[in-house]
Amino acid sequence: MASTQDIFTDFQEYLNADHELREEIRVVTRDMNQLVREIQTVLQVIHQPAQGTSMAELCKTAEDMFGKGKELYRQLAEKIPENQYYRYSDMWRFVSQRFVYLAGLIVFLRDGRLVTREEVAALLGVAVQREDGFHIDLDDFLMGLLNMTNELSRLAVNAVTSGDYERPVQISRFVSQLDAGFRVLNLKNDALRKRFDGLKYDVKKCEEVVYDLTIRGLVGAHNKD
C-alpha cells in the first residue's frame, strides 16, 4: 500500500502549505484592519465639524492614508497564486468592504458623487477586473457602498445638529439615487441582498431629515429635485 500512503502524504503536505499561506494572509489582513480603523477614526470627525477642521483637509488626510493600504494590498496580491483568488477571498472580504466604504465616503464628501470601481482600485493599487489580477470583488464593492449609506444617514442627522442644512439634502438625493441603482441589480438571495434590504431604512432616515428641514423652511424650495 505504498502508493496509497503517498497519496495521503501528499495531501498532508497540501494541507500544510495551505495552512501556512493562510497564516501569511492573516498577518497582512490584520495590518489592513488596523489601517482601516485608523482611517475611520480620522473620518469620524465629520460628525463634529465644529472643531475647526475643514472637510477638504479631512478627506486629504484620509486619502493619504490609503497609500499604506496600497502597499498592504501589494503584499497580499503577491501571496495569492494565480486563479486562486476566490479560494482565500473570505479572508480579506470584510476589510476590502471597509476600504470601499471609506473610499466612497471620501469621494462623496469631496465631490458629492459616487466613487467608481476604477477609483477604488486605483486607490488600493489593485486591478478592476478579475482577469487583470488581484481585484476587489464586485460583491464586496457593492457591500462597501451599502455600508457607506449607513454612515451617510448618520451624517445627515449630525450635519443638521451642527447647522449645516444643505448637506442632508445632498445626502438624501445621493442615497436615493444609490437606492435606484441597487434596484437595477437582480440580486440573489444572499448576503448582499440582505444588506440591500437595509438600505431603505437609510433612505427613509435621510428623507425624514429633509422633511423636517423643509417643513420649517430651513432649506429653500429650489433644493427639491
Next chain:
Amino acid sequence: MATSTGHRGRGRRNKGDWRDKSKSNQERDGKPSKEGESHADDSPIVKAFRVFQKELDNRNDRFERIFKLSRDITIESKRLIFLLQRVIGSDDPEKLLAEAAEKIHELHSTKFLEIAKELEGQDSYQYLRAYTSGLQEYIEAVTFYYYLSEQRLVNLDKIQKQLIFPKLVSVPVESSGTDSQEAGPDAKQDNSDPSCSDDQPKPMDHSDDNAGNSSTKPEPTGSVSPAGASEDKKTMLVHVPPSEYMLGVADFTGELMRMAINSVGAGNLDTPRVVADMMRVIHNAFTVFDNASRELRKKTSVLRQSLQKVETACYTLTVRGSEIPQHMLTDVFTSTAASGENFNVDDVEEPYD
C-alpha cells in the same frame, strides 16, 4: 423624490434561470417599464449599476448552469455506485465493470465537458460551491470503480487527468457555453482505458512543479493550476482540488463497508478482511490530518463507524465463521449492525437516489 426614478427603469432585461427563485425580489422592483425609462438612464449612478447588473447576472447564470450540471453528475454517479455494488457476487464482473467504464466515460464527455467549458478562463474556486457535491459523488464512484478493477486507491493525478479536455475551437470565452457542443464526443482523453497507470505520459508536465514549489504553492499534490492548463496547452479542465478528492475518498469508504457486508452474503468471506485493511489505511491517514476542514472531520467520524462495522464483521467471521452455515452469516451481520450504533452512512448524504 429621486427614489422613484430608478426602479421604473428596470424589469426589461430579465433573463436567466435563478431569478425564478428570487421571487420577492421580482415582486418588489419588477414594475413594468412603461414610463420613466429615459429618466432612469439619466443618472450616472444608475448607468454604473447597469454595468454591475450585467456582471452579476453573468456570474449568477453561470453558477446556476454549473449547478444543474453538478446535480446531473450526482445522480449519474449514484447510479454508477449501485451498478458497482452489484459487481461483487455477480457472475460476470468484467461485464459490469465494462459497463461502469462506459458510464464514467459518458459522464466525462457530456457533463464534465460542459462544466469545463463553463469554467474556461474563470477562477474555478469561485464556482467550486456550484459543483462540489457532484464532483465528490463522482470521485466516490470513480475511486470505487478503480478499487474494484485494480484493487487500489486511485490517486488524484489520474482523476484530474481525465477531466482535462482539449480546447475545441478558439472561441473567445463566452457565457453561452453551448456553442461548441458538436465536438463533444471527440473531446475525450484516454479515459476509456481502465488500466492506465501512473507512469503513463501525462498531458501536462507538472512533475517539477510538484518538487520545486511545494513550499510556496499550496498545490503540492501536483494538481495542475487551472490557468496554466487552459491557456498554455490549449486545454480546458474541471479542476479537482485535493480537498475535494479527499472528501470523495471518505465517501468511498462507506461504499467499501457496504461492499464488505454484502459480499459475505454472496459467500465471499475474504472480502471483509481485504476491505478492512484498505479502510484502516485510509482511516489512519485521515486521523493524522491536522488543521483539516470541518467537513473532513465530520467525514472522518463517519469513516470510523464504517470501519468499526467492518471490523466487527471480521471478528464475527473469525469467531463464528466455522460454526455457522454460510447462508446464515448474512443474518448474523444484519443483527450485529442493528444492535450496534447507527452505522447508516447514507444518513449524511444528500437525499438523492
